[in-house]
Amino acid sequence: MRTPRKVAVIAHQRKTLGGGLDELRRLISDEGVDELFWYEVPKSKKAPKQVRKAVRKAPDLLVVWGGDGLVQRTLDTLAATGDGAKIPVGIIPAGTANLLATNLGVPADLPGAVQNAFHGERHKLDLGVFNGEHFAVMAGIGFDGAMIQDADGKLKDRMGKLSYVWTGLRHLDGPTPQAKIKVDGTDWFNEEASCVLVGNVSRITGGINAFDDAKPDDGWLDVGVATARNAAEWARTMGRMAVGRSDDSPFVHMTRARRIDVKLREPLTYELDGGSRTAVKKIRVEVAPGAVKVCVPRQRSES
Structure with missing residues (x-):
């Protein structure tokens, strides 16, 4: 090269x-x-x-x-x-x-x-496309979106990663609207949800693997829905994610798809790669395979 x-x-x-x-x-x-x-x-x-x-x-x-x-x-x-x-x-x-x-x-x-x-190696990566906007890490709506919105700006500048912990604690008892979700055109979820995440990679803030099997170059997006409604249920969910697999939690539903359609009973704020956006009720997320080329350490491509 x-x-x-x-x-x-x-x-x-x-x-x-x-x-x-x-x-x-x-x-x-x-x-x-x-x-x-x-x-x-x-x-x-x-x-x-x-x-x-x-x-x-x-x-x-x-x-x-x-x-x-x-x-x-x-x-x-x-x-x-x-x-x-x-x-x-x-x-x-x-x-x-x-x-x-x-x-x-x-x-x-x-x-x-x-x-x-x-x-480094020039490596092609997938992107997700959330209502027309591309993201590389993950998109979240509900608890995740509200947490990011509150942490964005001066609070994040002042507290760094701790801002996510602080704002997360404030939203543990947030709204859990009815969410109807289709994956690749098939009905998959129709219950109350506190958070819907779509991931392109595995690790989130704090080093926790939210999507244990996600890879940013496999042509798929991983989907997770959390149904935890209070601090105790969130504690169980986060604890399971920290020491085991996310899908082992009784308050987490997970799958994989190339297109995800979500309809919410009420509008909720969302985030893309840690940046807050306005509230929406309808979501379409699709994968864009090999959409960008990013420099990565050479041992990654050779392993």
């Missing part, structure tokens, strides 16, 4: 890692690139416009500095423009949870992440 000569960087100005953005620029220049295009954004939702600018430069590598939110916005834009499988993405995990980077084995230190971006 030849070393990238033309590199574009999409950077979240408020995220930090190692020596910061100045050190990132130095490490990239040490790789001997011919052209470097640099785009900074104050928040993740400002990224798509800059990604489209970067794509027009036809880079050999797109480096993304930030958390899961910025990575999600970037991959969504690349997939939507049809450039996802053309331009490899190197993730610099400068966010709070960094779930996609963790699941892919991307080094957590700045030099290691840059080394991986330039010299």
